[in-house]
Amino acid sequence: MFQLTRSVTWQALERLHRDTADDRIRDYFGRDPQRFEKMSLRVGGLFLDYSKHHISDAVLTKLIELADHSALVQRRAQMFSGDIINVTEDRPVLHTALRNQADEPVIVDGKDVMPEIKRTREQIRTFSEAVRDGTWKGYSGERIRDVVNIGIGGSDLGPNMACRALLNYRHSDLNLNFHFVSNVDGAHIQKVLRRLDPATTLFIVSTKTFSTQETLLNAKTARRWFLDNAGEDADVGAHFIAASTNRKAAMEFGIREENVFEFWAWVGGRYSMWSSIGLPIALSIGYDGFLELLDGAYEMDRHFIEAPFAENMPVLMALIGIWYINFMGAETHAIVPYDQALHQLPAFLQQLDMESNGKSVDIFGQPVNYKTGPIVWGQTGSNGQHAFFQLLHQGTRYVPIDFIASLKPEPGVEEHHFALLTNMLAQANAFMEGSQEGSQLDPYSCPGNRPSSTLLLDELTPRNLGALIALYEHKVFVQGVIWNINSFDQWGVQLGKRIAGEISERIDERTQDFDASTQGLLALVRQHFPA
Numbered sequence: 001m002f003q004l005t006r007s008v009t010w011q012a013l014e015r016l017h018r019d020t021a022d023d024r025i026r027d028y029f030g031r032d033p034q035r036f037e038k039m040s041l042r043v044g045g046l047f048l049d050y051s052k053h054h055i056s057d058a059v060l061t062k063l064i065e066l067a068d069h070s071a072l073v074q075r076r077a078q079m080f081s082g083d084i085i086n087v088t089e090d091r092p093v094l095h096t097a098l099r100n101q102a103d104e105p106v107i108v109d110g111k112d113v114m115p116e117i118k119r120t121r122e123q124i125r126t127f128s129e130a131v132r133d134g135t136w137k138g139y140s141g142e143r144i145r146d147v148v149n150i151g152i153g154g155s156d157l158g159p160n161m162a163c164r165a166l167l168n169y170r171h172s173d174l175n176l177n178f179h180f181v182s183n184v185d186g187a188h189i190q191k192v193l194r195r196l197d198p199a200t201t202l203f204i205v206s207t208k209t210f211s212t213q214e215t216l217l218n219a220k221t222a223r224r225w226f227l228d229n230a231g232e233d234a235d236v237g238a239h240f241i242a243a244s245t246n247r248k249a250a251m252e253f254g255i256r257e258e259n260v261f262e263f264w265a266w267v268g269g270r271y272s273m274w275s276s277i278g279l280p281i282a283l284s285i286g287y288d289g290f291l292e293l294l295d296g297a298y299e300m301d302r303h304f305i306e307a308p309f310a311e312n313m314p315v316l317m318a319l320i321g322i323w324y325i326n327f328m329g330a331e332t333h334a335i336v337p338y339d340q341a342l343h344q345l346p347a348f349l350q351q352l353d354m355e356s357n358g359k360s361v362d363i364f365g366q367p368v369n370y371k372t373g374p375i376v377w378g379q380t381g382s383n384g385q386h387a388f389f390q391l392l393h394q395g396t397r398y399v400p401i402d403f404i405a406s407l408k409p410e411p412g413v414e415e416h417h418f419a420l421l422t423n424m425l426a427q428a429n430a431f432m433e434g435s436q437e438g439s440q441l442d443p444y445s446c447p448g449n450r451p452s453s454t455l456l457l458d459e460l461t462p463r464n465l466g467a468l469i470a471l472y473e474h475k476v477f478v479q480g481v482i483w484n485i486n487s488f489d490q491w492g493v494q495l496g497k498r499i500a501g502e503i504s505e506r507i508d509e510r511t512q513d514f515d516a517s518t519q520g521l522l523a524l525v526r527q528h529f530p531a
């Protein structure tokens with residue numbers, strides 16, 4: 001069977017790693033004045049500079065060869081055409097169909113799924129317009145003023161991140177507030193409900209399966225609060241809608257059939273913001289804005305399919321990541337958006353990457369003998385500069401960084417935006433150059449030679465955000481293909497969900513089934529939950 005680490009290209013990369021380990025990134029610029037021009041590219045409104053990497057021309061050539069020799073072309077075609085590539089769940093992976101603008105069928109189980117997708121888009125349009133223009137009325141005849149999205153993981157992070165990122169696209173006269181409740185900790189929902197009026201509040205129960213404990217409990221608490229405050233006869237159906245693949249369970253909860261916004265088993269949770277899980281986005285920025293987000297993602301899809309690997313933004317980002325993870329020994333990858341509106345982006349990308357590529361068995365069920373997905377983390381700059389950047393500059397860890405920013409300033413805060421961008425450029429420069437004075441052992445000196453990418457958006461628009469998210473989706477996909485793992489299941493998460501169910505069902509039993517530690521801790525918990 002093919003063994004990645006025994007391949008000629010992998011071994012050549014190992015040799016190149018040994019040969020170039022002591023290179024200084026800055027020397028690459030000295031040797032090639034064209035390096036910035038060569039190692040940067042634009043796709044639509046996104047510009048990527050990947051020149052500040054510990055990657056020589058020879059390394060880049062071999063990395064591209066790694067992609068050439070992988071199953072990428074075939075697996076990419078399989079993903080876009082609806083083949084079953086999520087083998088452990090026996091499903092296609094078709095989030096790309098949700099933003100597909102081509103007039104071509106996408107076939108799943110012998111059926112074109114595009115008509116259903118278009119129908120649901122139309123349902124999202126009609127509904128979001130009705131809420132936004134006030135024709136959708138609550139039980140007392142008043143219009144909706146507050147929208148509460150109840151969901152967790154992919155049913156929370158995508159719409160939550162996008163609504164915050166695109167706050168400037170929420171029309172100022174809209175007078176609609178958005179809240180996101182995810183944690184099963186009751187403090188989360190209580191804090192949100194405290195401020196709301198049931199007559200003007202709409203709850204979106206966002207759950208692919210309609211079986212996730214956290215979401216169902218929060219939804220039940222919301223419904224109890226609604227009936228307690230609006231009266232037992234108040235119309236639940238006018239205030240609760242669902243985005244789910246499980247129509248039956250949503251209707252049993254009390255949601256009207258026409259208000260269950262469908263999506264499909266072939267949309268993974270962390271890839272679902274393009275589906276009806278994106279309803280809060282359409283409500284917040286309007287349906288046309290939501291379509292622009294889809295358009296941006298579609299543009300990145302086309303680029304991913306059409307561009308040669310050497311000019312393909314997601315492929316290049318994936319290969320750079322592989323170089324650091326598999327050859328340079330990096331354990332983590334930092335995401336640092338210099339944009340306050342993107343403050344939820346690190347959390348979103350953390351789930352996207354870690355839930356997808358946190359795997360140690362390949363698609364044939366064999367353990368892998370190489371590292372896979374990194375620990376993804378981060379927060380906004382310039383805040384991060386005053387928190388964890390010290391470790392990145394002078395600590396013992398080696399952490400590649402993605403700096404992300406939008407170029408266009410908001411009117412009225414130009415000076416702030418200039419400071420933001422110059423801080424980012426200063427950091428990327430400082431990480432690469434280090435401080436020239438002193439020796440390696442000098443406590444005052446920074447060693448430098450620390451790599452980063454810089455991703456610039458012309459402007460933080462729905463379209464560019466769509467392209468940015470699709471870029472990372474495809475980056476994660478490419479890495480999964482090269483590592484030969486299934487990026488689309490999450491059995492580790494399922495294990496936790498199952499055991500949580502077992503423990504709560506058997507809280508009253510003096511069961512010996514759990515380990516001694518869990519039993520001991522459970523005994524302490526039990527004291528607060530008398531039978």
Ligand code: F6P
Pocket residue numbers: 152153154155206207208209210211212215268269270355490493
């Ligand atoms: O975190 C695991 C996960 O399965 C995610 O992929 C998913 O988005 C989340 O749980 C919530 O699941 P659901 O949308 O079914 O409530």
